[in-house]
Amino acid sequence: MDIFRLEPHIISKELPEEWLRKDAHGGHVFFEGTVRGINNNRRVLQLEFEAYESMVFAELMRISKIIREKIDVPSLLLLHRTGVVKPGELAVLAGASSPHRAEAFQACEMLMNELKRSVPIWKKEFFEGGEVWVSAHP
Amino acid sequence: MDIFRLEPHIISKELPEEWLRKDAHGGHVFFEGTVRGINNNRRVLQLEFEAYESMVFAELMRISKIIREKIDVPSLLLLHRTGVVKPGELAVLAGASSPHRAEAFQACEMLMNELKRSVPIWKKEFFEGGEVWVSAHP
Amino acid sequence: MKIKILAFGISREIVGNREVYLDFEEEISVTQLRIELFRRYPKLSELGELFIAQNCSYTQGYELVSAEDEIALIPPVSGG
């Protein structure tokens, strides 16, 4: 069972019981990405995330299929913030749950790598003295 | 900064702020090991963990040194239950925190692998109709 | 034929709106659409890359665009 959500507000780490499926899977791997207060030696004031919602979900479905072609992983999780996110706040929570530890690690890392590669979410960084769309220019 | 603890009671996921160091590190990887309700097709009633405490900490120090020889990872975390743990409860929470995602994944997985290989903690499984020290016999 | 184009992130700022409409006399490919977009908004061509999505899928360029398609500009993504 997969859970993919865009979250306009603070991400709660209270995960749905049915995702954890505690009875079945022994191992859960999570990646938590928080907003850094300093980036490239500049003080970060906030990030602003923008998402192309319908395509985010289409891409995540495609990615989940690719992961499952390679790895036997029963459950994937991706919660991603939209809107303004302050330093110290959670921007993304990814998870993979499996009876086998190695596969949970591999699936969670693959999910994060694919998220960064192709899922249509954009981040504008507001720092002291300016703002920039991250990675937009070469 | 590392945190290693043996926990005789329920493990809280409220991590110490100083470990998360939200301002400095963008990425945190966690492994959560929960007790399965079914193992080897048997209904598990409970696990009982026993630890050689002083050596647990000595081994974890040694492991943390080994990990840092290979990976640039600022913070490691290991919380492990002792005593009776019921199905669905958290038996172990491992974590690694780093500015770099790949290194956080690698360090957290290495910590779990080394824990399973050499840290003196033992688990007795109580199932319907019997009990067994896990992995004790060939 | 009127094509509706969604724009996100920096491409939204460059075109000045979440949605823009372009009119074409005849059927066009995604690549022809890209050429027209670059002509009208030269700053789009300065981006690290600019993918074009058609109905929530990345395109290669040869695909034909119809008035019913949801077309979107995808500048370099930076989620996570």
Added chain:
Amino acid sequence: MKIKILAFGISREIVGNREVYLDFEEEISVTQLRIELFRRYPKLSELGELFIAQNCSYTQGYELVSAEDEIALIPPVSGG
């Protein structure tokens, strides 16, 4: 020379106590200690493996044991 030995997990159940004491006339190595333990508690030799720790470190076998050492029996670990 009286050696105090801590026993954990299944080795604790086999020797019947968290701590056991063995007496030796002269200095011994870890391997000699192991031989004596297997003689007294044959079930220890049926374990998948049995490491012996000296002052919280795994031993190789050649180490000499003194009365001040903390010796411990480490059957196959199963944490996590």
